[in-house]
Amino acid sequence: MAEVPELKESLQESLQQVIHLLDKHKLIEDLVHKQELDMPKRSLVESIVHKQNITLLQKKLDLLHPADVAYILEALPLAQRLDVWELVKAERDGEILLEVSDAVRQTLIADMDSDELLAAAEQLDTDELADLAPDLPTDVLHELLDSLDYQNRERLQSALAYPDDAVGALMDFDIVTIREDITLEVALRYLRRIGTLPDHTDKLFVVDRHDILRGVLPLKRLVVNDLDLGVAEIMADDPVVFHPEDLADDASKAFERYDLVTAPVVDHNNKLVGRLTVDTVMDYIREEAESDMLSMAGLREEEDLFSSVWKSVQNRWTWLAVNLVTALVASRVIGLFEGSIEKTVALAALMPIVAGIGGNSGNQTTTMIVRGLALGQIASHNMHSLLKKELGVSLLNGLIWGSVLGVIAYALYQNITLSIVMTAAMTLNLLLAAVMGVMIPLVMTKSGRDPAVGSSVLITAVTDSGGFFIFLGLAAIFLR
Amino acid sequence: MAEVPELKESLQESLQQVIHLLDKHKLIEDLVHKQELDMPKRSLVESIVHKQNITLLQKKLDLLHPADVAYILEALPLAQRLDVWELVKAERDGEILLEVSDAVRQTLIADMDSDELLAAAEQLDTDELADLAPDLPTDVLHELLDSLDYQNRERLQSALAYPDDAVGALMDFDIVTIREDITLEVALRYLRRIGTLPDHTDKLFVVDRHDILRGVLPLKRLVVNDLDLGVAEIMADDPVVFHPEDLADDASKAFERYDLVTAPVVDHNNKLVGRLTVDTVMDYIREEAESDMLSMAGLREEEDLFSSVWKSVQNRWTWLAVNLVTALVASRVIGLFEGSIEKTVALAALMPIVAGIGGNSGNQTTTMIVRGLALGQIASHNMHSLLKKELGVSLLNGLIWGSVLGVIAYALYQNITLSIVMTAAMTLNLLLAAVMGVMIPLVMTKSGRDPAVGSSVLITAVTDSGGFFIFLGLAAIFLR
Incomplete structure (x- = not known):
């Protein structure tokens, strides 16, 4: 019987074996190159070694389920991935292309010519084609559409017409x-x-x-x-x-x-x-x-683990840029109070604490709200009770942690006014975090956006700037 | 036919109707209290009004699928939730208890006495009982075990013996x-x-x-x-x-x-x-x-949207405390350079930018790695290529955004050395973020912990303290 622990072990083992064969292949190739044999002899040795390795590797891969080959392809850096792909693609490429993630699929398709792509597509059902089609070059897609009979062409075109998040894009046609x-x-x-x-x-x-x-x-x-x-x-x-x-x-x-x-x-x-x-x-x-997980961290889309540096930079720059702007705003808020900081330099050391804990607390609130929204549990009727609860949590947290910090600040700087300012600023910033933690995802939803995307960056922006302003503002008033 | 959009509308509608009935109920009760009728008359009016409302509400609820009643219970604040629960619990409480989330289930069970709980449990299969059992009071659980026949008692006890994340805890016994x-x-x-x-x-x-x-x-x-x-x-x-x-x-x-x-x-x-x-x-x-989503935000466990303030504080305090410690460390790092800040107060305004963008970038890396680990795509063989890629991305981002910030810093403070320090600190902190963003989840996995829990807090801690140290350290050296 196929038992799962074995399955899993053999999957990891398969991966190790494939890597081992690839490494050996590379090692021998390197050796051959280093010995600087004259050309004909060198290519003879190369071709023998190559063939031996290839046969072993091919045998190994032929035994694997397409989903398992897909797993191995995902776990390999680009160069090795394409070596393996070269070996399997002739026979089961269609099925394997369906199993890999979008990002990896693009790297594989980029390595195939039109004929190979058409041959791969021919192995697939219409609904499977619909999954693959968006990644195909336009000319291949046209040729593919021409090769289908009327019913299947209709189906493929209608499946492609639906957005990715519609039932029409997910349905299949295997109906009895x-x-x-x-x-x-x-x-x-x-x-x-x-x-x-x-x-x-x-x-x-x-x-x-x-x-x-x-x-x-x-x-x-x-x-x-x-x-x-x-x-x-x-x-x-x-x-x-x-x-x-x-x-x-x-x-x-x-x-x-x-x-x-x-x-x-x-x-x-x-x-x-x-x-x-x-x-x-x-x-x-x-x-x-x-x-959702990726977009909360500010990654624009799914990213291949081994995609090129340049592609990754493009994927990640948007939120870094947003973060840069919000950080600059926070920096200007601090700039307003440079006079106070010059007088009491301890403020510079304490202000990131107020901002940081506000951000953490606000993120906890936002995560709860985003989840409640996703489950459809939040609507106008219960917003009031939600906000009241979050304000209560923040008030309690603010008084507890604010007091702890007040005591620590006093131990460090022996200034009782500074301590009180610290406690008050913590409490006020946590209350701000609660209000914004509830409001930001709600407003994003109301305006038709996905509340998971960027909520975290926005709430941090507010609690940073807000935290600096509240803390330094109170300090400017009471610490003259 | 039961069409989904209709289903969903009617679910939201049902919720609105239930809330409407509950509100009316409360309104009339309040009115009766305000008029200060003498006691017997008052309770007479109360009981008539009460009965009318209850009948309507009960009718409404009886028509709903247990999963839909569960949805309504989840979306109601505690007092209203218990009012509704009082009405449904006699008949289908077992099924409904299975459908609600753990946190909400606890609030419902707290409202039931032993007899009610036993009656509810009797409606359920053994595998369903196993889901419910951990939330039951010990005496009820013992009584329940006594009431089962030999085979079912064996099954329940063995199901309870497996941890929540084992197949044994998820399996059922409906085998033909x-x-x-x-x-x-x-x-x-x-x-x-x-x-x-x-x-x-x-x-x-x-x-x-x-x-x-x-x-x-x-x-x-x-x-x-x-x-x-x-x-x-x-x-x-x-x-x-x-x-x-x-x-x-x-x-x-x-x-x-x-x-x-x-x-x-x-x-x-x-x-x-x-x-x-x-x-x-x-x-x-x-x-x-x-x-995963909740634990990345530092929430210890699933939290009922309407759980009490005190329960929420308990759920969230752990990570806030960790955050407090890391923020204090960062604050002490700043404290080391108070002399430099007193001389060049602009440092105080610029330092949060370096720390913040490092944190954002590090979180992007960590999220990619956590995902790769969850999918089993990362192992010793490809760590090297991963690290190289992430370092490349950070170097490029550091040079680009660091230069942008260098220019902005120059525009603000007309100090070329400060600009260069800013650019260098950004680049170095992003490289630190890349290394730690890869290493933290890997080390957590190696030591047998879930890399999703707290990675984000740890990486932010490192990029905060590291960012302040690098920036202020460079400033201390070059800005004398």
Whole structure:
């Protein structure tokens, strides 16, 4: 039996073996180059060594599941990745391209010519093509569209027309339909004639002659009911259905809420146009969770671990630039109080504490709100109680930590006024952090933006500038 | 048909209606109190109004799916939540308790007495009980164990013995088994006798008389093959299996990689002990993603949006305390250079920029590494290339943004040395951020900790203290 720990070990082992073979390959190549043999002899040795290695590596790779080859490709730096890709791409490139992440896929496609890409595409179903299509060069895509029959071309074009976050972009077309006026016996005979059912088929779609959805017949019900019964009698006539233009996010929540494995996708006339499966939904959930994590850290999009320095700089510069501007604003706030700092230089040492803890506390609040918004738990009716709670938490934290800091500040500088200013500034900055921590994601949502993107940078900006202003302002007033 | 947009609207609508009814209730109660009627009359009015409202609300709630009632409970502040809970808990409390988040579940359980809890628990399957058990008071748990039969008590105790992140804690016991030496016809006749199959049944488990797993028979194959064939001929004899002690994280990756709907769980003798289903795995993935997000922001655990101020303070204090210590360290670093700041007060205004941008850049690196580690793409073999890449990105960013800041600093203070110090400090701090951004999550992983927890706080601590030290240190040397 294929046991998971073994699977995993063998996956790590496979990776190690591939790397070992690649290293050996490189080592021998280097040796050959160093010995400076005359050209013909050198290329002879090279070609023998090369062939031996290649055969070993190829054997290894041929045994692996496409998902596992994809894993190895993701874990290899670019040069080695392309060496491996060269070896596998002839046979299973289509499947493997589907399994790798977007960023890695681009590096692989860049290494293929038009013919190779077309050959890869031909191995795939229409819905799989739709996943691949956005990364293909335009001329290849056109040639591909020409090579499809009418129905598949229609499907591909309509799938491409939907945005990435719509059900239409995620659905597939592996649907098995039956009529409602037959008996289970006839249905089973029909299935036996088909021979195999698509992956994840847990239900048959019951349609009329115009493909209008009438209900669904779970296989579970098909196998436990009397063969004389009619499909109409035992089908579920109130299934959860989706429309191609529904948001993938809502669909994934419905899959979780109602524990679905597959669900029909219908157009506005209730005509069956495709189906959504749990594996696609699961991939979508994973990708969304990752992209939320990346965007909270100010990375614009998914980044290949080994993408070039220049590409990474482009991916990351936007938020660094935003951060630069907010840092400059904070710096100018400090600039306003240079006089006070010159008089009491301790202010310079203490001010980052007030700003930093405000930022941390504000981020905690924002994260709670972003999560509540994502789960749909926050609306106008409970904003008031939320804000009240967060203000309470901040007041308590401000008084506790502010007092601790007041005592520490006194121990360091023996200035009681400075201590009190410190405590007051901490408390006020935490209250500011609470208000902004609630408001920033709410305002972003209201204005139609994703509250996960950049909330963290914005809240830090406010608590930095605000913290400096409050602390230095109070100091300027009370420490003359 | 149940369409999703409608579903979602009606969910939001239901919430609004519940809140409306609750508000009306409260309004009338307040009015009655204000009019200061004599006691008997007052309680008469109260009880009439109360009953009307309650009836309406109860009707509304009875129509909702348990998952939808759970959603409403999560979105209500504590007092209103308990009002609603009082109304639903008699009938479907077990199911609803399973659907709400851990934090909200605790608030609901706190409101129930032992008899109510036992009644709720009796509605549930053993694997569902295992989810609920950790939140139950000890005496209720003991009473519950006593009330179970031998097999279910064994199952519950073993499920509770596994840690939350093990397959054993996630598996259920809804398994349908058949023997391999029967024909499909006999198998189908057996299923018809059973009558209904458990949710998510996409395959039957084929076992021998000692419950040793021999293979699995997908329903998909059962319905398309000839009835005369034997189970042994068409079953898959090499299915992916899990062990109760496997990590849930590995299992969830296997579910995604191999697109599973259900999978058998076996012990070391290959005896079938339970099954894992995709809905449980999907819940697990969602919870893990959320807990990563929360822990990166320094929230210790899942927090109910409306939990009490005091509970929230407890949940958040750990990282605020860590942050306080790191901020104090940074502050002492500044303290070392108070002399330089007194001479050139501009340093105080510029130093937070160097620290802040270093923190932002370091967080971008850390996030990439944490993600690569979670996907298993990072190991000793590629650390070198990773570090080289991140250093390259930082060098380029440092030179670009450092120069921009150098120019701005010159415009503000007309001091060319200060400008150069600024550019150099930015570049050096970004290089420090790159090294630490790679090393911190790697070291945390090596020492067996979750790299998502607190990486962000640690990297910020290093880039703050480091940034102040580098900038003020260079200034102390070159700006005499």
